[in-house]
Amino acid sequence: MKKAILIDYKYCTGCHTCEVACQKHLGLEPDKWGIKLTQIGPDEVAPRQWQYEFVPVPTDRCNRCADRLERGKQAMCAQHCQAGCLWVGDIDELVGRIDGDKFALFV
Amino acid sequence: MTDQENNETIGQNAGLGMSGGGKVVPMQNDPTAATRKDTWEEDGFTVVRGNARTAPGCHDNCGILMYIDKDGKLDHVEGDPDDPYNQGRLCLRCLTLPDVVYHKDRQLHPLKRDRADRGKDKWEQITWEEAYEICERELRAVQEKYGPQAIQVFCGTGRDIVGYHPMLANILDTPNQGMGFLSGQGCYVPRMFSTTMKIGNLYTGDYSQNWIDRYDNPNWVRPDYVVIWGNNPVVANSDGTLGHWIVECMKRGTKLITIDPKLTWCAAHSEYWLQVRPGTDSALALAMAHVIVEEDLYDHEFVDCWCYGFEEYQEHIKDWTPTRVAEICDIDEDLIWSAARALGNADGWALQWGVALDHTAEGFYSGASCYDLCALCGQFDKPGGMVCGKPSFGVPVTWIGSDTDWIPTKRNQYEHLHGDYPALRVIGMPSPDATLEALEGKYDYPVKAAWLQTNNCLANMGAQPQRIAKGLMEDDFNVVMDLWMTPTAMAVADVFLPVTTFPERFGLTGHQPYRTGAINKAIDTIGECRSDPQVVVEMGRIFKGADLFPWSDGEHFDEEAFYDYLLRNSGFTWDDLKSRTWAYPEMKYYRYKTGEIRDDGEPGFSTPTGRYEFYSVNLEAMGMRPLAFYEEPPESPISRPDLLEKYPLTLTTGARQWGFFHSEGRQVPHLRAIHPEPEVTIHPADAEKYGIADGDWVIIENQYGSCKQKAKIDIRIKQGVVSADHGWWFPERDREDGFFGTFESNINNCIPMRPGSTGLGCSYKSVLCSIRKA
Numbered sequence: 001m002k003k004a005i006l007i008d009y010k011y012c013t014g015c016h017t018c019e020v021a022c023q024k025h026l027g028l029e030p031d032k033w034g035i036k037l038t039q040i041g042p043d044e045v046a047p048r049q050w051q052y053e054f055v056p057v058p059t060d061r062c063n064r065c066a067d068r069l070e071r072g073k074q075a076m077c078a079q080h081c082q083a084g085c086l087w088v089g090d091i092d093e094l095v096g097r098i099d100g101d102k103f104a105l106f107v
Numbered sequence: 108m109t110d111q112e113n114n115e116t117i118g119q120n121a122g123l124g125m126s127g128g129g130k131v132v133p134m135q136n137d138p139t140a141a142t143r144k145d146t147w148e149e150d151g152f153t154v155v156r157g158n159a160r161t162a163p164g165c166h167d168n169c170g171i172l173m174y175i176d177k178d179g180k181l182d183h184v185e186g187d188p189d190d191p192y193n194q195g196r197l198c199l200r201c202l203t204l205p206d207v208v209y210h211k212d213r214q215l216h217p218l219k220r221d222r223a224d225r226g227k228d229k230w231e232q233i234t235w236e237e238a239y240e241i242c243e244r245e246l247r248a249v250q251e252k253y254g255p256q257a258i259q260v261f262c263g264t265g266r267d268i269v270g271y272h273p274m275l276a277n278i279l280d281t282p283n284q285g286m287g288f289l290s291g292q293g294c295y296v297p298r299m300f301s302t303t304m305k306i307g308n309l310y311t312g313d314y315s316q317n318w319i320d321r322y323d324n325p326n327w328v329r330p331d332y333v334v335i336w337g338n339n340p341v342v343a344n345s346d347g348t349l350g351h352w353i354v355e356c357m358k359r360g361t362k363l364i365t366i367d368p369k370l371t372w373c374a375a376h377s378e379y380w381l382q383v384r385p386g387t388d389s390a391l392a393l394a395m396a397h398v399i400v401e402e403d404l405y406d407h408e409f410v411d412c413w414c415y416g417f418e419e420y421q422e423h424i425k426d427w428t429p430t431r432v433a434e435i436c437d438i439d440e441d442l443i444w445s446a447a448r449a450l451g452n453a454d455g456w457a458l459q460w461g462v463a464l465d466h467t468a469e470g471f472y473s474g475a476s477c478y479d480l481c482a483l484c485g486q487f488d489k490p491g492g493m494v495c496g497k498p499s500f501g502v503p504v505t506w507i508g509s510d511t512d513w514i515p516t517k518r519n520q521y522e523h524l525h526g527d528y529p530a531l532r533v534i535g536m537p538s539p540d541a542t543l544e545a546l547e548g549k550y551d552y553p554v555k556a557a558w559l560q561t562n563n564c565l566a567n568m569g570a571q572p573q574r575i576a577k578g579l580m581e582d583d584f585n586v587v588m589d590l591w592m593t594p595t596a597m598a599v600a601d602v603f604l605p606v607t608t609f610p611e612r613f614g615l616t617g618h619q620p621y622r623t624g625a626i627n628k629a630i631d632t633i634g635e636c637r638s639d640p641q642v643v644v645e646m647g648r649i650f651k652g653a654d655l656f657p658w659s660d661g662e663h664f665d666e667e668a669f670y671d672y673l674l675r676n677s678g679f680t681w682d683d684l685k686s687r688t689w690a691y692p693e694m695k696y697y698r699y700k701t702g703e704i705r706d707d708g709e710p711g712f713s714t715p716t717g718r719y720e721f722y723s724v725n726l727e728a729m730g731m732r733p734l735a736f737y738e739e740p741p742e743s744p745i746s747r748p749d750l751l752e753k754y755p756l757t758l759t760t761g762a763r764q765w766g767f768f769h770s771e772g773r774q775v776p777h778l779r780a781i782h783p784e785p786e787v788t789i790h791p792a793d794a795e796k797y798g799i800a801d802g803d804w805v806i807i808e809n810q811y812g813s814c815k816q817k818a819k820i821d822i823r824i825k826q827g828v829v830s831a832d833h834g835w836w837f838p839e840r841d842r843e844d845g846f847f848g849t850f851e852s853n854i855n856n857c858i859p860m861r862p863g864s865t866g867l868g869c870s871y872k873s874v875l876c877s878i879r880k881a
Contacts, residue, residue, distance in 0.1 A: 011354050013341045013372045016765050020199035020777050024183060030780030042370055042823055052375035052823075071150070080186055080197050082341070082351040084358075 002107075003064035005035075005077075006094040007056060010102035011085040014039065014054035018077035018086060025068075025076040026061060034062040035077055056086065058106050064088055131678035132500050135319045135691040139189060145627055145686050152176060156187060156688050157627035158616045159201050162590050162608050162639075164265030164561065164768045166345050168616040169193035170689070171201060173629040181205050181610050181630050190689065191319050192622070193349060199766050203775050207590070208608045208633065212774055212838060214592055215634020218603040225580050226598050228842045235635060238602050243649050245584035245601070246279060249556045255280035256521040257553035259542060261287025263568065264294060265768055266561035266606075267626070270504030270617055271643045275558065277516035278647045282523035283537040287562055288569035290540055291862030291869035292531070295346060297465040298474030299507070300534050300867065301735075304723045305478055307713025308704065309507065309620075310493035312457030314352035316621045317494055317694040322355060326696065328491040329359040331453035332378075336477055337388060337872075338461025339371045343763040345461060347619025353459065364446050366391065367463075368759060369788070369830055370823040379446045382825050383436040384744075385759040386467035386873030389737035392476035394432035395447035397424045399483050404451025406485030409719075413699065413711065414482055416722025416733070423734045435737070435745075437825075450484055455491025463872050466761070468861070469738045470868030471530060475723075476735035482719045487712075488697050488704075495704065496620035500677040500692050506620040510673055513657050514647065524552050528866020529730050540862050543571075546578030556584040559600075560639060563593040566836040566849045567770040570858040570869070571811060573850055588642060591774065594836045594849035605636045612638040613666045613685075615673060623677065624689040625670075644669060731865055740873035741861075742809075744827075747875065754809045754875035756793065760854045761833040761871055770834035785835040785852040787816040789878065790826040794818065797878050804881035807831055809874060812856030815881050829878060831857075833871075 014037055022034035035058045042052035056077070058064075065075035065088060073079070075088035087094055091107055098105075146155045152174040159171040170190020176182045184204050188195035207213075217238035218230040233241075249257050258281040262268045276284035286292055299309055312333060318324035333353050340350030353373070357363070363377035366388065374380040383391055399405050400421055410417050429447075433440035450456055458481055464473035486492035498506040525531040526541025544550035557579055569575040579585055579599040587596035588604040596603050611633060614626035637645075641664050647655045648664075658672040659665045671681035684690060695703065702708045711717030715724045720733075727733040739746040744757065766778035773779055787805055799805055801820040806813055807829065816831055824830050836849040845851060858871050 011358065013351070013354065014765075015198065015341060015351075016781050017197070017199050017202070020202050020766075021197075023777055024202050030777045042375060048380070050370065050375040050380075052370065052372060074188075074195070076185075079188065079195050080202065082196050082198060083354045084194075084196070084351070085354075 004091045005106040008085040011083040012054045021076040021080040132692045155629035158624040161266040214605045253553040257555040260284040263561040273509035277514040280517040285536040288564040290570040293465045293869035297471040297867035301475040313494045319691040330457040330491040332456040335365040337463025368825040386740035387436040389476040393427035398447035399451040405483040409485030415716040415718040420721035466872035468863040471865045505617040530865035560588040565595040570860040594846035597846045607636040625685045758876040759872040774838040785816040785832045788830040809876040
């Protein structure tokens, strides 16, 4: 079964590292993505309380770094994620990591 | 005492560049060091473990694994999961490294150009031998005709040169070495010097980076708060702080307070965000101190036992009430009370300061005013507070300092180009602002040659760059050393020297005081490139003779022997370091209590009083104000209401962008795609007022000049303020087309080359402007 991607988007700073790590690994030009950032806000949802967040979304080009996982490595995006808030693996294992209120699971 | 001697004395007191009292500093226990390899075979590649430094430029030293294919080519890179510094992570600048190493535009050979052809694409490829012959001939001619002080040794930032350029200045016998044409030496120097006067050393936020086991170390405590002041750490990664360390602290419970005119990601994730008017930071710090003292939230033990001048300081901050300062900063008063109380009640908190503090005219005092807050709360040398940044293992080239004792020099015989500014007189650095005036004949001092290494001043940091270009195009001789034919090289160089990228060289890490590491060579040198330090040493052989080299026969540059020599007091050899890749020195807190800070072994700090000085005895002795103060920027809506009709908006510049390092990265496709054009961020209300739509090209203009950038309409910027990109040039354009079009979108056209009263501090983030659709 295809691996899943889990993102703790409370900590995603929008640094684009996952995008470029993936592009370099898959040999994609800058206008093609295996994972792509989306932005929420900035929105002042309550006085002085801002939602300004990023959620990376995998595309159909993402192969979950099957070759790397097979060799015991992390997926390129997960290893290089600057905020350490992205994981690629089995759904069961990833679900166990959910311990906050801003997680996105891509299956 | 000459200025130079005076400077050295103060430098020694300040602990800048000292060797740690001659004692060998023990290493931290490193459980994997014995088995760690610096190279191995993996899936058909040879892997070389190293540190990512430099070129290209960066303020950090991330652990990197370089994958070399069977043909000896760098195929790809990955972060090193075993390295405590970055723990396997790498940003997009390193991930695109092979695209830089093998870029078609990289300059791979030395070049020369006739002085009469400056600005024209009339380069001729030459050998290193000829390049050095020309440099020797021309620089000696300048030395003989005008004196060696007429040679300016100028670096930029982020490349492996800051520790080595003082060697070059010794070699050329010139007292003038610094960050050429950065107005007011306005990057870290103002903060560093003013706070060193107060506490004797530089302190940085404690994000566990001094510990080999990082966040798991039992002695480390996560800060209750990180105060992000004029900095966007996750993008900027400035001054040896990997910004995402703060995100790791947040996961462990750290809260943020952010002071920024722009809603950064950190600001949006802060408990308190103070959206101040640019340039008003000192006022805010004084008001926060006012609250902490008035509500008796300060650390009595630290202030009573370890500080000097509290009474004067207490009197000084009385008038800086939150009511008054809220109006100055243009923020709600309650935020000042709340943020100050949060700090007063916190256990540990770290100051994460940014270059914005230096980028107002009296920026010399902004950092000092923030340090006063740290002192009030007793945060120095405290876990989860501020940690002392002495050069790791006493190797000065790796942090702030240089290893120059072995280079005989006459530089001390000449008065440096201080421009009559008091701070620059003392610190021994030239005034870039006065240097420009000297080039223009407005200040009496000979400026006849410039050695520009890691320095693209016309595109990046030079204020009023067209004045600088004109000045340098008229001097006698210029050398530029870089990866690319930059706008600066294209405009002014007579000799161009090509620099290696880091996979092509050996070296020591730097720009941080936490650890010492090896830059490991992974591939053969491309073309005829040489590393920055190699060229400095080779200039030494030419100007001072082969006897200069204590470590070799002097006939050729033995890179590994050179680094072995620089490590001579560290307790380990270059070979040891290379095989382990990194080494962490022993780490302790509260060293001021045990006599491990001062050279004389007495408890206290390295200041004249041995205490943290709210009231700086040294500053007073040098004729500068002893207490941190606030002064309006020279051009602000308050100080210059007469300009508001023409220039109604406040201009702040130089916000860092993902993927770029100052003027670097524009020719790397995956980086450029993320931020393809120079952008000016405008609040929607201001955009509507001036008829500007998102994506319009906009003319930004003031009394100094104008430039063109693309509008980004965004509520993240404070209303009444526009935030413009810096560092832009267009490598894809013709070299002769305005030197890659560098003046077209250069926001420094609108920034004056004018420091603050001390000679330090500048106006990159606080002038006035107008905007209109192009």
